[in-house]
Ligand code: HEC
């Protein structure tokens with residue numbers, strides 16, 4: 046009796062995993078169908094405050110959203126979601142973001158073939174229970190001064206609005222994409238996240254030369270990096286004696302000796318204004 050039962054439940058588990066995995070990882074191309082029942086869809090969350098919905102929504106939030114938004118929805122690789130309602134976002138607007146994703150960012154769409162409206166409302170019913178009733182505190186910093194600091198220290202490596210260096214990622218949307226705490230941790234050197242596509246490596250050539258940069262591509266025989274002088278270079282591994290995966294980002298740490306708390310606040314206020322193409326310079 047036990048054996049078939051076990052097998053059966055593990056098959057069920059595999060199917061469940063598969064469905065979940067698929068629904069949230071499927072490429073946007075598969076999500077051709079537009080949102081179903083748009084006409085009949087609620088504009089306020091029909092499941093708000095319902096204990097069952099909140100419980101199911103919590104479980105789904107943990108598997109589908111927490112990896113980016115943090116277990117408490119206060120943000121990690123994605124933004125803090127707890128201030129959405131207090132800062133005036135309506136349920137249906139939030140629903141649409143979860144359904145469609147945010148194109149050009151890590152925020153994935155939910156395929157209507159696999160994720161019914163009800164599941165999204167359940168997730169939002171749960172997130173709402175974590176939400177504050179006052180909008181998140183507006184940072185005290187001076188964004189104009191922050192922009193000056195940015196231009197002097199950061200623009201050499203980071204693009205904003207089509208201008209700047211390329212050793213680090215484009216930051217034109219960083220204000221909508223990351224919570225303030227993640228940005229502060231990145232600057233102070235206390236973040237454990239290194240953006241993929243920018244992993245720090247040191248290559249050691251046969252003649253003992255060491256070349257530092259960020260990894261762009263790698264296969265069995267070759268590696269391509271952008272070196273710290275921002276040149277994209279390819280190397281055959283046969284010509285290298287070592288490829289060292291560094292722990293420390295190529296990005297400098299800005300401790301309080303280099304950037305005092307007040308300037309940090311100003312810089313964070315500026316970064317917060319970066320919310321899309323051309324933003325921050327309006
Ligand atoms: C792979 C990472 C990732 C996953 C998984 C993810 N998100 Fe996001 N989400 C993001 C990022 C990044 C943004 C910010 C996009 C931008 O720059 O505007 C975002 C934005 C949002 C926003 C808009 C926030 C705002 O201030 O306008 C909502 C709402 C949201 N996500 C909800 C969810 C929910 C609910 C789930 C799970 C069903 C989820 N997200 C899964 C990364 C993710």
Ligand code: HEC
Nearest residue numbers: 198199202212213214228231238239240243294295296297
């Ligand atoms: C020498 C080049 C360099 C300089 C100077 C530099 N950065 Fe970076 N930065 C990088 C690289 C490379 C990464 C990606 C690797 C990582 O995540 O550590 C990065 C990552 C970041 C991230 C995280 C991006 C994300 O997607 O979460 C932020 C935010 C950031 N930098 C802001 C700044 C600010 C603000 C300054 C100026 C005070 C600055 N950087 C100066 C190279 C640099």
